[in-house]
Amino acid sequence: MTTMDTAPTGGRPKSRGSKRAWLFLSPLLILNGLVVLGPALATVYYAFTDWSGLGPATFIGFDNFTRAFADPAVHDALWHNVIWFVLFGSIPTAMGLLGAYLLSQVKRFQVLFRALYFIPYVVASVVNAAVWKMLLSPTSGIGHAMGIDHAWLGDPDTSLLSVNFVVDWHWWGFLAVVYLAAMQGVDPELYDAAKMDGANRWQQFTSVTLPGIRPTVVFLSLMTVIWTLKAFDYIFIMTGGGPAGSSEVVSTLMYKQAFNEYEAGYAAALGLTMTVIIGFVLAGYQYLKRKGWEE
Template sequence: MALHAQAPPSTGRPLRAEQQRANRRAARRRKARALLFLAPLLGLNLLVVVGPSVATVWYSFTDWSGLGPATFVGLDNYTRAFGDPLVRAALMHNLIWFVLFLSVPMGLGLLGAFLLSQITRFQMLFRALFFIPYVVASVVNASVWKSLLSPTNGIGHALGELGVPWIGDVAFLGDTSTSLISVNFVVDWHFWGFVAVIFLAAMQGVDPELYDAAKVDGANRWQQFTAVTLPGIRPTVVFLVLMTVIWSLKAFDYIYVMTQGGPAGSSEVVSTYMYKVAFSQYEAGYAASLGLSMAFVTALVLAVYQLVRKRGWEA
């Protein structure tokens, strides 16, 4: 009887290789489908973000009115910006705006969040009430407050008729010494409730056992706030400080609606000055250089923030 040689057992390697190739093909198809769905969004971003950004960089090196051809002038616009006294004054107003915008809403937000964290009844109602000014459109808020601060029919005039001294004759938005602070007051009113809700959410994430340990050590409310609450919400504080810097640099809507940078430039910031340069003086190339300069400052702020994060300061 003839003996037949048995075939060696299959190792399965060809099958595994074929399966790996099939998996790679399936992965490529999934990526292609994902890119296909993302294509409209990517195209829209290319059209409305990347394209205008590249155009702004180019026009910042030109003398351009906003219409017609542009003449290349190199760094002349940037040299002019560094020597422009109106730009320096606007930057100073941005700095004042930042100090006020950082201190008042942050202080009121921390206080409001801490007080809300101490109550359990009607907390959602108070959170909603705090948040209402923030959800109202900024143009609506600005228009209403412009009427309220009017020297002829506003709050000050009404209080003056009731006998309250000095306030009846104050033109909050028409006085060079009060215009910027008055607009900033309105923005602080609009913004502090949002900060309070954000801080409250962060406080609710702090471990309650830390408060229990602080109470055992005899810490009072203030000591608990400084030793437990503030360190516990430090990442949120750092993030809001970062956003406050950015929002201060791009402040525009309330100032433009309420004062348009006046009177006599007393509430002018870089954004409103840039708008006037572009659309009133028809110097769009110079306005583009101002915008890119502010974008560069914002990039520096973001770089500092990333450095702070890498060093673990917010942790």
């Protein structure tokens, strides 16, 4: 092998390789900029305009945000987002932790159970929502077969809770599998030490398991907050935000304002507001992470 075949050393070859890497990445970066950055910047602009979605837009300053601040429909949608967060953040997390802990005690067929847990998550949300919409039907669903003819999705008192039940069912298996993977990384010697100290199963779970998987719990809690603010698909498919706005969240309200009411500028303002809220959530997470809260 000659010196020409050997990898050169020094600054210039490394710089040349870096430029070549950026050259190969540039098409993807340009495409990402057009698909993501372009619409994002356009949303910021249109949030300050009166725009129907077609034709020219008229700059109106902060009028859209002032309107949103006083809009009862926005208040109700935000309140439904809060309810959604409480339910979506607590029930699937508790079920996921419990399911993962029970599954960690299983020695045989664990892979099978993990697959069964994961199936609802990998099925398309459109399919899940359509199937559960039929199952919750007052004329042909599970309730009707049991003699309970209640319109779960058509009753304002139960519509949001019913959709949330379906989303919790879809989501908790994913959490269980992720939590199980984190639990398997906890040092077994810690459990042995806890047993020697007389700790029971619950004490082992709270004193060893939870601290050992805290980074995973914190990260998934952050994602839960973000996904709560972005909740759309199941609600839109199963209830459309109804009846009478009883299951309306900000995302479905934005859709209606943009495509039903032709107030795309107002919808952009709502979307920008939710983006700012998510930004504050991410900033809080980074602050707590720097403080070592998840360690």
